[in-house]
Amino acid sequence: MALLACIALSSFLFTADPKGNLSISPVRVFPSKTNRYPRRKQEMGFVNFNISADLTSLFHWKTKQLFLYLEAEYQNTQGILCVNNTVVVWDRIVRRKEDAVINFAGKNKYAFREISSSFKKVPSSHYSLKYNVMPYVGVLTYGEAARTAEAVDFVWEEHV
Amino acid sequence: MFGKLGLRVFLLQAMTISSSLASPFMIWKGLSLVTNTESPVVVVLSGSMEPAFYRGDILFLTNPRPESEEPQSLYKTGDILVYKIPGKDIPIVHRVIEAHDFYSEIVPSDADEGVAESTSDTAQDAGRGGSQRSPRSDLKQLMLTKGDNNPVDDLGLYDGLDWLERRHIVGRVRGYLPYVGYISIFLNEARQLLLSRPGAFSLKHILYSKWRAS
DSSP: OHHHHHHHHGGGGOOOOOOEEEEEOOEEEEEEEOSSOTTSEEEEEEOEEEEEEEOGGGOOTTEEEEEEEEEEEEEEEETTEEEEEEEEEEEEEEOSGGGGEEEEEEEOSSOEEOTTSOOTTOOEEEEEEEEEEEESSEEOEEEEEEEOSSOEEEEEOOOO | OOOHHHHHHHHHHHHHHHHHHHHHHHHHHHHHHHHTSSOSEEEOOSSTTTTTOOTTOEEEEEOOOGGGTOGGGSOOTTOEEEEOOTTOOOOEEEEEEEEEEEEOOOOOTTOTTOGGGTSOSSHHHHTTOOTTSOOGGGOEEEEEEEOTTOSSOGGGGGTTOSSBOGGGEEEEEEEEEOSTTHHHHHHHHHHHHHHHOHHHHHHHHHHHHHHHHO
């Protein structure tokens, strides 16, 4: 029991803080519909991005896997309420140190939509690459590897 | 009947037994208070969070109170939460992939260019907002979760709800211990087996005691 506690507490000794690079193209917004409410209009955002990061320093003897996720953050208002929105658009599980060097260009895995159905009131969004270190035993830790320095605009394509 | 010494010994034994029964219960309840969750330790029952969590693993939960002004009381994307849908008994352990945090803040009148100027972008910083923000006890969040091993999000599990709210959350996973939970799963299934076949149990008991006696 004491051994397990020591192993668990040793999570705090690891202070790696790897950084990477993110580049995001302007988000293209298209009108669409959701599966659940087919009559309701819902705008969808399409994010094309480029990620590069070297996360090998996060892999030590206690690391079981890394969960990486790219998330979009933006603000909106609803009446007098101010809403902070965070949406994960892409994620990846890394189970080996060799796979921890990320060089990936792609688009969002998950639907990027606004709860108010439209992005019109949202000026721009920021993106960050975060990670969750999941140990064999012990405390789960989180960190941020990269963040966009400038806000990314929303772009409405000409549509019919 | 006991004799003077016998009574003391008996009382001492009774006290030892009842304190050893009460201690785990007290520890459990104490842990619940400290972590602010109704079940600070849970066992993983399904494979929807593999390869991180397997059936039989143990998870340690916390649930910081919003009134304590801790920035961690805000649930964020990436957090692994245990939640229960009202009407369904089984708690589910999945990861937050969308979070929408509602603050009742008066929007500043000079913010015509958008609300971005009044706050910083991360949900983390929002916790330290200070004077512009209303007390955290009325914090409303709408969340969407998904199991790492599932291809789609949990919307179908919400039993008609469009979003998870703070009131559905039992706690957030902070720590992890593999395999140990199998004891609990095993005990639960053994208990169900015994309860469902009481006749068989007592028959075995009778046979066993006859065998002992002979």
